[in-house]
Amino acid sequence: MPPRRLVVSAPARANVLGNPTDQYGGSQISCSVDLRARVTLTEAVRTVLSASGAEVAIDGAGDLIPRGDLFDLARAVLSELGPPTPPARIEYASEIPLQSGLAGSTALVVALVRAFLAWQHRTLAPHALAETARAIEWTRMGIVCGFGDQYMATFGGLTYLDFRDKAHGSAAEPPPWATVEPLHGLTPLLPFVLAFTGVRHHSGAVHRPIRERWLAGDPAVVTGYARVAAAAREGKQALLVGDWPRFGALMNENHDVQRGLGGSGESNEKLIAAALAAGALGAKLAGAGDGGTIVALVRPGQEASLERALRAEGAAATWRLAPVPGVIIESDDRLPPAGTDDRLPPAGNDGPATACRD
Numbered sequence: 160m161p162p163r164r165l166v167v168s169a170p171a172r173a174n175v176l177g178n179p180t181d182q183y184g185g186s187q188i189s190c191s192v193d194l195r196a197r198v199t200l201t202e203a204v205r206t207v208l209s210a211s212g213a214e215v216a217i218d219g220a221g222d223l224i225p226r227g228d229l230f231d232l233a234r235a236v237l238s239e240l241g242p243p244t245p246p247a248r249i250e251y252a253s254e255i256p257l258q259s260g261l262a263g264s265t266a267l268v269v270a271l272v273r274a275f276l277a278w279q280h281r282t283l284a285p286h287a288l289a290e291t292a293r294a295i296e297w298t299r300m301g302i303v304c305g306f307g308d309q310y311m312a313t314f315g316g317l318t319y320l321d322f323r324d325k326a327h328g329s330a331a332e333p334p335p336w337a338t339v340e341p342l343h344g345l346t347p348l349l350p351f352v353l354a355f356t357g358v359r360h361h362s363g364a365v366h367r368p369i370r371e372r373w374l375a376g377d378p379a380v381v382t383g384y385a386r387v388a389a390a391a392r393e394g395k396q397a398l399l400v401g402d403w404p405r406f407g408a409l410m411n412e413n414h415d416v417q418r419g420l421g422g423s424g425e426s427n428e429k430l431i432a433a434a435l436a437a438g439a440l441g442a443k444l445a446g447a448g449d450g451g452t453i454v455a456l457v458r459p460g461q462e463a464s465l466e467r468a469l470r471a472e473g474a475a476a477t478w479r480l481a482p483v484p485g486v487i488i489e490s491d492d493r494l495p496p497a498g499t500d501d502r503l504p505p506a507g508n509d510g511p512a513t514a515c516r517d
Contacts, residue, residue, distance in 0.1 A: 161492070162202035163245075167274035168195040169486040171254075171261035172311035173353050173445040173454050176406070176413055177320075177391025179366070179422070181305030183373060184326035185388030188342070188395060189307060191315040192353065193481040196253040196266040197489075198274040202245055208233050209250040217242065225300075232264065235299035236271040239291070243278045256476070258359035260444070260451020262308040268292045269312035273486045286336040288486070289313040303327075303366055310337055315485030317343040319395050327374060343482035345399055350459045352466055354434070356426035357475030358450030366447060369420050383416040407440025407456045414443035424449035430474055431455070437468035454480075 170191040177187025206217040208230045215230055217223065223234045233249060243249070251271070255263030269292045276283060283291060289309040296302040296309070306322055321338035373380040390409040397406040414431065417423060423431075427448055434442040434455035442455040457465045466477040 163200075163492045164202070165200045165274060165278055165491045166197065166489040167270045167277065167486065168197040168489055169266040169270040169273070169312040170195050170315050170483050171263060171266055172308060173261060173351075173452065173480060174307065175351065175445075175454055175480070176394040176410055176443075177387055178307065178413075178444070179305060179417070179447070180384050180388040180391070181307030181320065181322050181325075182303075182327060182366070182370065183305070183384045183388075184323050185384060186319070186321045186323075186391040187307055187388075188317075188319050188391055188398065189311045190317045190349070190351070190480040191311060191483045191485065192255075192261055192478055193483050194254040194256075194261065194263075194478070195483075196251065196255055196263060196270050198249065198251045198267070198270045200243065200247040200249055200274055200278050203248040204246060206237075206242055206246045207248045209248060210252065231300065232267055233271055235295050236268060236275060238299055239295050240272065240275045243275060247278060249274075256355060258451070259355050260446025260448075261353075262312065262446070265292065265296065265304075265308035266312045268296060269309060269486050273488070277488055277491065285313050285485075286310075286339070290334065290336065303370060306337055310339060311485070313485045314339055314341070315483055316341050317346070317349065317480070317482040319391070327370060340395075342395070342398065346401065348401065348459050349480045349482070350403065350457050350462055351480045352434075352439075352455050352457065352462055352469065353445055353452050353478040353480070354430050354455070354466075354469040354474035355452045355476040356424075356430055356450050357473070358424070358426045366422075369422060372420075380420060383420060387413050387416050403440055403456060403458060410441030410443045410454075410456060417444060417448065422448045426450055427453055430469055430472060433469055433472035434465060437465050439465060 171194040172189050173192055175188045181187055208215050210229050223238045225231045253263055255261050272292050293306055293309040310320055319340040324335045390413050394406050394409045430453045431442040439455040439457050445452040445454040
């Protein structure tokens, strides 16, 4: 019998409205992007990690110590879930540009978690999968982040997410799950364009000082993010009825708050100004800022014209929003045995952390 082979993938995401309040008990509207991180497991005599032409063997706990290389993501997931049984060659790659603000690292973590569980014929409820991936990033990798990226990589689509009672410092046990409301199929049009600045960002420099101000009760941050979260809730209605001018105005308000808190960057502002000058109704950060990707809204039918304008202004790449599925098993050579399940405990909300990267 040939060795078992399993392929799992998860999508990139763009935050359309409400970010970054997923870190602060807020709400947001996000959409998947038709770019995927992909993990392939092939049965082998020993566990080996492989990516970008490099590989490393995992023979024991000492091999799971972080080394600051491209295998730390997989090491963190293996540390949380345990080694694959039987051993496997674990290869991963991504179509998502590195540090582009489209949550490529989180998509890979979610794909790895889903793949490692499926390899052992285990499953998790989607909310629990998202929470587990977030806990791995937060506690195992030391990344300060909210919950939106993990939920989007898991659920995909065009989605309204509500994170009330899920802010930094929350200590509820068990931690509450986010409210996930699929919006795809409820609006026939998504006249949004994404533009990558070409600047690979390190968003810790963006998130960390703002988070510290929020934890200290800085009124500008607290009231600003309350406004942004409210904009996402209002924006859901505007999106569903096709009130594009109103939705665009809310996007601009969202960005005004983030810009005022120091959360944008020169490359972002350049493309946002170009989008608005070309007729966009709204434009804002699609991720953390200081590089990465912006998202702009135009009147339906003007998407191609806006893409041309953004490329002329220096955008390294442009994409359209695409409500594609979240994490999926693309292929598995063997069906799972009947009656198997997974009962991992819910992931916690807090732990030691540094800075979110996407």
